[in-house]
Structure formats: structure tokens, C-alpha cells
Amino acid sequence: CDKITKLVDTQGNKMLQSLPIVTPLGRIAEIDYSLIDDPTFTNTYVSSRHKGEFRLQGKASEAPFPPHSLPGVTSTEKMMYLWASDYIANTAGYVYQRAGALNKTLTPENTKIPPGVPFCLNTKCIKDLIPEFYSKFPDQDIVLRVGLTKPPTMSIQPAGISGLLPGNIEVYARANNTLSYAFTLGVVSVYLQSRHFKTIYYS
Numbered sequence: 001c002d003k004i005t006k007l008v009d010t011q012g013n014k015m016l017q018s019l020p021i022v023t024p025l026g027r028i029a030e031i032d033y034s035l036i037d038d039p040t041f042t043n044t045y046v047s048s049r050h051k052g053e054f055r056l057q058g059k060a061s062e063a064p065f066p067p068h069s070l071p072g073v074t075s076t077e078k079m080m081y082l083w084a085s086d087y088i089a090n091t092a093g094y095v096y097q098r099a100g101a102l103n104k105t106l107t108p109e110n111t112k113i114p115p116g117v118p119f120c121l122n123t124k125c126i127k128d129l130i131p132e133f134y135s136k137f138p139d140q141d142i143v144l145r146v147g148l149t150k151p152p153t154m155s156i157q158p159a160g161i162s163g164l165l166p167g168n169i170e171v172y173a174r175a176n177n178t179l180s181y182a183f184t185l186g187v188v189s190v191y192l193q194s195r196h197f198k199t200i201y202y203s
Helices: 002-018 087-098 131-136
Strands: 022-025 029-032 053-056 104-106 141-148 153-157 160-175 178-194 198-202
Touching: 029 087, 053 087, 087 153, 131 160, 131 178
Parallel strands: none
Antiparallel strands: 022 029, 029 053, 104 141, 141 160, 153 160, 160 178, 178 198
């Protein structure tokens, strides 16, 4: 038994050392799922804990916030149990916001307004709502620069999931391929979902 145990431990460690621990995701991010402690082997289950952290490719700096602790093994009735925390989503938001990948410029050429929506990317569509804007830039295209001012965050609790996306919308008028800055809207989107309802709030 001792020889078998030693063989399993030796070969198991070699196998684990040969496994990749970082996988690229596109051109910006990579995910680190390296072990954070030794795997646990018992008569009834095998348990392993992994990092699960997004980071910028080629930059092995950790996120500026700690991961949440995960529960230990409390049952072995099922064939597999998988635990994941909001740390994965929050590190992803931190990385992509830091890289500027969550910024978007909306123009009449690249934005399709759904049929029936009373809005278009032209100042004439909001002349009744913001008459000063239309008076200054009559019948001009509108260009929106949408971006997050801070990384988006998510919180997973027993009652449900909540998220926060703080950002700005910079509004420009465009004429003859020249942009004229108009104003900036501060936007905070809060997403709440429980087992019984789903609501999206904007402020």
C-alpha cells in the first residue's frame, strides 16, 4: 500500500505540474486557474481549489481585491460539485475595463435602432427634449462615446445576483466629419436578479 501511495503521489504530482495553468482568452485577457493549495484525496471524494482569476495577457499582476472564501466539502451524494465565486466575474471586469475593451463609440453607421423605437442618432430626434442642443446643432448626426469609469462589479448572494456598471456617455454632434462636444451623461446601471424576480435599474 505504501508503494502504491508513493507511486500515485509521485506520478500525480508530475501530471499536475505538466498541466497548463494559464489559458489565453482572445487578445486581451488570460485566465489563471492554478491550484491555490494541495488537492485533497479521501476514500469518498477528490477536491481541488483553483485560482480562477482573469488578468491582462503577459502581466501577472493580481487584482486589487481579494477573492471570497469558498465552502468546504459538506456532502458527497452527487457525482460532482462545482463552486465558483463572483471573483471570476469581477477580475474579468477589472481586466477588460482597464484595457479599454468596454468602451464603445456609437454612430449612425454602426448602430441599428430597433423598429418602433422613437429615437435616432440625429439631433432632430431630441429637439423637443433638449431644444438648446438642436438649436446649436440643427439636423446633425449624434455620436455617443460610451465607457465605464470604473470596473463593473458583481455580487453573488443567496438571495440573488446584483451588479454595478458606473459609466459616462459623451454626446457629440457631427457635421462634415467634424465632432463637436455637447455634454456628458453620468450613468449607473444596477442589475438585480433573485429567484423570484429580475429588475434592471438605471440612474
